[in-house]
Amino acid sequence: MRVIDDRxxxxxxxxxxxxxxxxxxxxxxxxxxxxxxxxxxxxxCNGYCCKNIHCMFFSGYFSACPIFDRRPRECRYHFCNEVxxxxxxxxxxxxxxxxxxxxxICGSKGxxxxxxxxxxxxxxxxxxxxxxxxKHEVQQIxxxxxxxxxxxxxxxxxxxxxxxxxxxxxxxxxIS
Numbered sequence: 518m519r520v521i522d523d524r525x526x527x528x529x530x531x532x533x534x535x536x537x538x539x540x541x542x543x544x545x546x547x548x549x550x551x552x553x554x555x556x557x558x559x560x561x562c563n564g565y566c567c568k569n570i571h572c573m574f575f576s577g578y579f580s581a582c583p584i585f586d587r588r589p590r591e592c593r594y595h596f597c598n599e600v601x602x603x604x605x606x607x608x609x610x611x612x613x614x615x616x617x618x619x620x621x622i623c624g625s626k627g628x629x630x631x632x633x634x635x636x637x638x639x640x641x642x643x644x645x646x647x648x649x650x651x652k653h654e655v656q657q658i659x660x661x662x663x664x665x666x667x668x669x670x671x672x673x674x675x676x677x678x679x680x681x682x683x684x685x686x687x688x689x690x691x692i693s
Contacts, residue, residue, distance in 0.1 A: 530682070531588070533586070536590060536593050544614075547610055553604075554603045558600050562599075566595065567582070571642035572641040573643060574655060576662065579672075579673075583672060592641075658675045
């Protein structure tokens with residue numbers, strides 16, 4: 518049984534290596550395969566998933582996710598059905614990718630479910646970013662970018678800076 522670093526488990530914004538440390542090499546490899554499948558599908562969907570979860574980091578004018586290198590585990594693990602279907606995974610691998618969701622839905626307290634205290638919802642919407650105290654800054658940066666006052670590279674850099682290493686998931690009571 519792997520030992521899970523609870524400090525990492527409560528972080529909102531994770532790097533690739535932190536995600537790998539939390540989930541281990543097996544899940545990390547599968548997510549990598551899913552990301553490769555997504556690379557061919559996501560650019561053409563006009564941000565359907567991002568809009569669906571009301572992600573405040575999303576702008577239809579961005580060429581990509583501005584916080585891709587330090588995004589929440591929920592984003593790293595979330596793939597639409599089209600990507601899930603297109604990914605070249607075996608049935609067993611697809612079942613493994615579904616395990617955290619199924620454990621939570623079925624009420625299991627398995628190890629993987631511990632990694633998703635709020636799966637699939639640390640809200641990247643107004644409520645979540647307000648809790649982190651970055652809602653207005655995100656809105657300002659994206660607004661300035663969309664108006665042409667900021668270049669994309671600078672907007673991405675500024676948004677990444679807001680994804681602080683010390684941002685942690687608040688207690689369930691704080692979110693309710």
